[in-house]
Amino acid sequence: MKSTLLWSGIASLAQLIWLVLAGPLALGLMRKVRSVIEGRDGARVTQPLRDLRKLAARQRTRPTDATWIFSAAPLVLVASALVLGALSPLASLHVLMSSRVDVVAVLFVLLLGSVALLLSALDTGTAFAGMGSSRAAMVGAMTEPALLVAILAMSLGAGTSNLARLVDAGVATSTLAGPARILALVSFFIAVLAETGRLPVDNPATHLELTMIHEAMILEYAGPDLALITWGESMRLVLLVGLFSNLALPWGIATSVGALSLGVGLLALTLKVAVVAIGVSLFEVTTAKLRLFRVPELLAGAFLLGVLSVISAVALR
Amino acid sequence: MTRLLALTVVAGLAAIAWGALSSRARVPLSALALVVSSAGAATLAVRVLATGTNFAWSQTNVLPLGGLDVRLTPLGALFVLVSAVVAIASSVYWTGYARHAMAGRSASASFALFTLSLLVVPMAGNVTTFLFAWELMALSSLILVAHDHARRPESISAARWYAVMTQGGAGAITLALVGLAAHAHSTRFSAIATASTHLSGAVASTFFLFALAGFASKAGVVPLHVWLPKAHAEAPGPVSALMSGAMVNLGVYGIILVGRTLLPQGPQWWWLVVSLLGGTTAAVGALYAATSRDLKRLLAYSTSDNMGLVLLALGASGLSLSTQHPRVASLALATAMVLLVNHSLFKSTLFLGAGAVHAATGSRNMDELGGLSRLMPLTSVTFLVGALAVSAIPPLNGFTGEWLLFQSLLHSLASHDVASVVAGTLAVAAMALTGGLTIIAFVKAFGITFLGRGRTERALGAHEATFSMRVAQGALALACVATGVVPYLLVGVVARGLAGVASPSISGWATLRLSSLSGALTPLFLSGALLGALALVAGWRTLVQRRHGFANVATLEAWGSGRHHQSPQMQYTATSYGEPILRVFDDVLRPDRDLDVSHVVESRYYLERIRYRASNEDVIERFLYRPALALLRAWARRVRVLANGSVHRYLAYGLAALVVILVILK
Numbered sequence: 001m002k003s004t005l006l007w008s009g010i011a012s013l014a015q016l017i018w019l020v021l022a023g024p025l026a027l028g029l030m031r032k033v034r035s036v037i038e039g040r041d042g043a044r045v046t047q048p049l050r051d052l053r054k055l056a057a058r059q060r061t062r063p064t065d066a067t068w069i070f071s072a073a074p075l076v077l078v079a080s081a082l083v084l085g086a087l088s089p090l091a092s093l094h095v096l097m098s099s100r101v102d103v104v105a106v107l108f109v110l111l112l113g114s115v116a117l118l119l120s121a122l123d124t125g126t127a128f129a130g131m132g133s134s135r136a137a138m139v140g141a142m143t144e145p146a147l148l149v150a151i152l153a154m155s156l157g158a159g160t161s162n163l164a165r166l167v168d169a170g171v172a173t174s175t176l177a178g179p180a181r182i183l184a185l186v187s188f189f190i191a192v193l194a195e196t197g198r199l200p201v202d203n204p205a206t207h208l209e210l211t212m213i214h215e216a217m218i219l220e221y222a223g224p225d226l227a228l229i230t231w232g233e234s235m236r237l238v239l240l241v242g243l244f245s246n247l248a249l250p251w252g253i254a255t256s257v258g259a260l261s262l263g264v265g266l267l268a269l270t271l272k273v274a275v276v277a278i279g280v281s282l283f284e285v286t287t288a289k290l291r292l293f294r295v296p297e298l299l300a301g302a303f304l305l306g307v308l309s310v311i312s313a314v315a316l317r
Numbered sequence: 318m319t320r321l322l323a324l325t326v327v328a329g330l331a332a333i334a335w336g337a338l339s340s341r342a343r344v345p346l347s348a349l350a351l352v353v354s355s356a357g358a359a360t361l362a363v364r365v366l367a368t369g370t371n372f373a374w375s376q377t378n379v380l381p382l383g384g385l386d387v388r389l390t391p392l393g394a395l396f397v398l399v400s401a402v403v404a405i406a407s408s409v410y411w412t413g414y415a416r417h418a419m420a421g422r423s424a425s426a427s428f429a430l431f432t433l434s435l436l437v438v439p440m441a442g443n444v445t446t447f448l449f450a451w452e453l454m455a456l457s458s459l460i461l462v463a464h465d466h467a468r469r470p471e472s473i474s475a476a477r478w479y480a481v482m483t484q485g486g487a488g489a490i491t492l493a494l495v496g497l498a499a500h501a502h503s504t505r506f507s508a509i510a511t512a513s514t515h516l517s518g519a520v521a522s523t524f525f526l527f528a529l530a531g532f533a534s535k536a537g538v539v540p541l542h543v544w545l546p547k548a549h550a551e552a553p554g555p556v557s558a559l560m561s562g563a564m565v566n567l568g569v570y571g572i573i574l575v576g577r578t579l580l581p582q583g584p585q586w587w588w589l590v591v592s593l594l595g596g597t598t599a600a601v602g603a604l605y606a607a608t609s610r611d612l613k614r615l616l617a618y619s620t621s622d623n624m625g626l627v628l629l630a631l632g633a634s635g636l637s638l639s640t641q642h643p644r645v646a647s648l649a650l651a652t653a654m655v656l657l658v659n660h661s662l663f664k665s666t667l668f669l670g671a672g673a674v675h676a677a678t679g680s681r682n683m684d685e686l687g688g689l690s691r692l693m694p695l696t697s698v699t700f701l702v703g704a705l706a707v708s709a710i711p712p713l714n715g716f717t718g719e720w721l722l723f724q725s726l727l728h729s730l731a732s733h734d735v736a737s738v739v740a741g742t743l744a745v746a747a748m749a750l751t752g753g754l755t756i757i758a759f760v761k762a763f764g765i766t767f768l769g770r771g772r773t774e775r776a777l778g779a780h781e782a783t784f785s786m787r788v789a790q791g792a793l794a795l796a797c798v799a800t801g802v803v804p805y806l807l808v809g810v811v812a813r814g815l816a817g818v819a820s821p822s823i824s825g826w827a828t829l830r831l832s833s834l835s836g837a838l839t840p841l842f843l844s845g846a847l848l849g850a851l852a853l854v855a856g857w858r859t860l861v862q863r864r865h866g867f868a869n870v871a872t873l874e875a876w877g878s879g880r881h882h883q884s885p886q887m888q889y890t891a892t893s894y895g896e897p898i899l900r901v902f903d904d905v906l907r908p909d910r911d912l913d914v915s916h917v918v919e920s921r922y923y924l925e926r927i928r929y930r931a932s933n934e935d936v937i938e939r940f941l942y943r944p945a946l947a948l949l950r951a952w953a954r955r956v957r958v959l960a961n962g963s964v965h966r967y968l969a970y971g972l973a974a975l976v977v978i979l980v981i982l983k
Contacts (some may be wrong), residue, residue, distance in 0.1 A: 063875035122764030130889025141753030259971035
């Protein structure tokens, strides 16, 4: 019993360290893939890490009208991602509190970070940040239904919303390609793209005033705060992609405690996330950003897929 | 325990009398008496909850038709406790708020009467007592809604809507309860419940639908919600906190009373109707909350939204009961109560905060506010806590409710009954949609009002609320945090309240576990982990700054596209913040936009004036109530010939009516 607790602690710590590094590296990988396809050499995969180090060495700034919300928001964003990195089953099913963390909790802890950013934007008292906040809130509000319904559909099959047991049920089952599951995963994936601000919903590389959503919100941040936000966002991306790939292809995740299975789990996780990240950037190269008011249609589509998935999960059991 | 009841009633009556008669220290002393009265009721409720036995007391000489009959069940005690907590906070708050408004005799006496009646309604043990207290509650709150009528014509209109809706609702409730009492030959609820087994299905359903309509209108359920945003917005701060934190709850209490206690063998479709109403209410409430720019109107629509979620859980409970899933039914009922208590706590925090903002700036229009967090630091923090709680952000109490709702719906979908599955899927869709919209609404409510720069002189001249107002807001906000971090505080009380109605369904102190269903959550651990991570990251940031030799944070002008001077008017407003949602849901909300461009006579290339008007009036009010009212008015004009002012004619009408009644009754 005691050793199980110890091993879950080690697994949580390993996931945490993995997440801290994997976030920026995944960003670097996605940029690299993009530049290679576009015929450029591109920066090294480790470039985002160097960027973070460079930003961390600068002085913090704040706009004249900002309050404590502005300086607390990056902390909340990163802290929420770290907590989820330690407590959700990414590399191992046996992490701390694994029996008491469910998908809904993960979703709402992520929301804590999002809300912190939305508020920090309004705290600056500028038009751009307000615009970004309003748009991001709209996209977020449209994403949440799709995410929740997809989660419900997946939980229905397993009879629980506990994450570890959901992933475990995926390991145990032989029919991974049921219609309910596929529909739910597609819906979940679209929601992940929207939630993390990727194309076709938001262009992470843009600084064009009319099109930016997320970048407009964080315009006033500089130095270590900007580093924290970039870092936190990248961790959220990897976290959601990791959860998605564990739900879609659960193999490789450590189902037992021990150093070997944990190592295999980390390796499998890295592989899965890398594959999905490359897939996302391949998709991004070939896609244009949607007009802002077409985004809700996409997300409504994702929501509908989720509802269909719930119905087929109920009808086909 | 009779002494506690006596204390509640006597202190309450003293508060009414002191408010109505005294001119010296009117508000502090009546507020003190109200706090004593509410504390007495709260102690009584806690005793009933702790022992699990009913408290009964009756006095047949006071009222006709069964007399005053008090029978406090654990379920009623739960509602009394919630009302008492909100009432204590509102009374304390009132002592400070009275400097701004609500210091007059009529307002003071009505406030005391309103508070007392809120405490008595759930104690009622027979129809007579219930209806008596219910009417007192309706009338006293009506006076409070209209209390500012001399200065604000809007409050007269709001009071008129409220009067019609609340009296219509009370009429429907009276019809249902009196009908049930007539059938049982007794006004006692216990006798009605026993006699209900002999009631035919159609008659029971008719009574249920009448009661549902009446109670739903009190709970702000669509389409009977139109009074709520008007009345809650116009009522003074402590009154809107009481209305939203205690009065609307009693609508839900009534639905449970009639649907579960008095008529326990209801058919499945009753709960399907309740679910459907709940889903619609949640969606409509959330949409209007996300697009409102009046701070209190936003909060009022959010009340509708939350009551919708409560009805969703209540409907899921009824449906699961009828499909023989008692464990899910118990869980869903407990969820409904948790949602309800949570809502009372955070919404009264928010309404008290909005009242403080209104008192400090004289405005409820968020487009005129901004930057208040520097001028009103404590109010802004309590409002933030309330806003995060209503958005179900962990580790605040709203999150527990949202999680339980998801679990209830998930497990209710496990049933093989088609109706439950369809209702469950729609319920999840409604819950998911409202979740996102609520976040927009409350990021807007807090961000536009308290952050950024003040948009007008009013906002710039604001001042922090008085000490007693801050105490009340702070205490309620602390309750939101405490019940969020240690949900057992809430779930344990709810479980005791439901002792006679449902089997225990949730257990655990630090970890919430669903009994015999899969699901567990540890808010305590989650908050600890969040705090730890927060400290870690903050430490890292400080360390990095210090290592590079930066002692402070550089304060710079915000970037304005190369423009130097940025005025507060350039900030996003509440209207612009909600505009994307207005566009996305254009087909549902049907906003009214009007662009009027006039050109200079000499040249069409020059504009003389552009006028843009946009209004976002409630779509149900416009397309359901306005036509109905127009029809009614036309009809009234036509029958006006019957009423020509002649007294003889009216006497003749009276005689004719009497004859008709005699003929019918033989």
